[in-house]
Amino acid sequence: MQKKLVPDYIEKLEVYQAGKPIEELAREKGLTKISKLASNENPLGPSPFAIREMTNALWDVHRYPDMFAHQLKSSLCELYKLKPQNIILGNGSEGIMGYIVRAFLQPDEEVVTSENTFIGFLILAKSVGAKLIQVPRKADYKYDVVAMAKKITQNTKIVYIANPDNPTGTYITKEEFDYLMKHVPDHTIVILDEAYFEYAQSTWDYPDSMTYRYDNVLTLRTFSKAYGLSGIRCGYGFGHEYLVGNLHKVKLPFEPSLIAQQGAYGALKDYPHLLRTLDNNREQHEILFDYLASHDLNPIKSVTNFVTLKTGSEEASLFLYNELLNHGVIIRPLRANLMPDHIRISIGTKEEMNHFYEAMSQVLPRYKEKFGTKI
Template sequence: MPVNPSEISKSLVPDSIRNLKVYQAGKPIDELAREKGLTKISKLASNENPLGPSPFAIREMTKGLWDLHRYPDMHAYALKRALADLYKLKLENIVLGSGSEGIMGYIARTFLSPGLEVLTSEKTFIGFTILARSAGAVITTVPQTSDHRYDVEAMAKAITEKTKVIYIANPNNPTGTYITKTEFDHLMSHVPGHVLVLLDEAYFEFARNQEDYPDSMTYRYDNVITLRTFSKAYGLSGVRVGYGFGHEDLMSNLNKAKLPFEPNLIAQLGAVGALEDVPHLERTLLNNTIQYVRTFEFLKKHGFSPVASVTNFITVPMGSAQASDALYNLLLDEGVIIRPLKANEMPDYVRVSLGTHAEMDHFFAAMEKILPSFQKEFGNLL
């Protein structure tokens, strides 16, 4: 007798999985090209490095093409050694994964079980909460402050006996704001030893020069794990490689939970090459600074109130979900992809990644073309 597909999933799939919302990535360039028949497209949706990967990374990855029939080094010695030398760590303090999200999966498997609690902020990166829910954990969120920042005081007060992991994206995606050294110290003074603090520093390279930014590498708390990635400033989103560091006992247990041979061969080689090319990283940061100033000023000039950011994106309040959706769709017609933020509990906001000079010119031209009709319908957003 045929069985209703929903009945199959009810009997086989745990509620913690069936009830998950699927992560929504930024619209791919090829998809928009097919839909609209466009040839000029600027993707400003996924906070990627518009300059692309380092030539050093490309060189190393190309060498690896001849070894694709071989498994990679399961322990990724060369990459761990490069990271250990850069940050003055022991190899035992490092864990690697397929993007920082891969390591988040290891953390969910290692530290969480049904009924345990993850404490985080609203309006933050949803990747870890998806993985935590898949492990059966309960998610508790606290509201952000009025200026789109983590409310550290509220988080400290929200810690309970069931709290197992505190997730902090610093800088935060999608708001681009960050918690300061003073705020981080205050929070840690309230965190008991049985609680793991997970710091997601995907945008660390963009924020590291802020005087009051708490570079977690200078902190050596036993119950803190920091995650960073090669997907943003290093331009290796397509090969998926991230890293984490913390107490060697925690790293040892995480390595038990990870799949062998992650990251893959090409990712390991590309990451080593990227770390060697410091000038490429510096060019990336310089371009980001220039485009941030141009874009922030453009948005303010045209009646918007962008959120000040220390990352490679700017988040913009739109006044309503309808205005957010309208701007997103109007820009798609012009070949510009930005990111609506409904999935991040911010339906009345959009996020604009910072691209090359030419890509931002494309964005500015598209905005100037559509703004008269847009503002006629939705008003001035200042």
């Protein structure tokens, strides 16, 4: 191409890499039994209430959805004791992140965040030419809020915090959040990405953002994780009317779709499904963590629906990833997060986790032979 059509900061971006889809692995290896433990989805699937609402909505897809999403917003208002003007909806919480960068971030403005955090927001921030200031983590993989606070300047537009964080599964405590907020000036917006909130909320020192009222904090949550609706793309955010009002100006009017709105509305009515999801996660998470620890596999303590572990090298990570694929188990190597010497395993059902343990029993002896027992 003769003429440069794309700014440098777009050309430098890399396309986001999602977890390997089940169908792709089935095609590649001719396998029928596949367990996907790669994208932190809800292994129990969606609630039947969500399915019923979405099925009923199919009859109305010749109409545009309600751009005010009255029904879904009313349910969220009731659940969180909020006003509709404080709520923004989008195509997944990443859809809302897209509105955030469009509304608030300009080229060369700074985003302060941690190293190795959720890539989705980092890509979006770079896509508008913002400058990323990524602060190293502490030795225990947690965000270093003291170091982050020191990086905030006149030019800092956004502080991005995934709490809990993906891919480490760690979280910032109430005390750390309070510390950070004391150092955030009025001209800086704090994005609290709480995609895994439901899994972390019972942790005693986890700062549930709904109990705070800061004018410059935007909380993002999603129906993709604990509510089991990744496929329909529906996320929601809370914040001051001023921020939410401006996000609405750049929001595409008919996002989320009719099906997404109805699925999310149905999911909110099924609290028992959420509880079953959290119970399964708690049980299987504990078993997985103990399994990894007892095999000297360095799991990081997490309050989410996944566990990340240190393999020690990219070669070791890819060995585990590829060998497990041969057994029909999909996990996630973390090269894209600049943690090539780590892998992430999402929590599945009991059956899926047993599939993982069976596969590991075949793979581990060769892994240990190649890479040693202690890393």
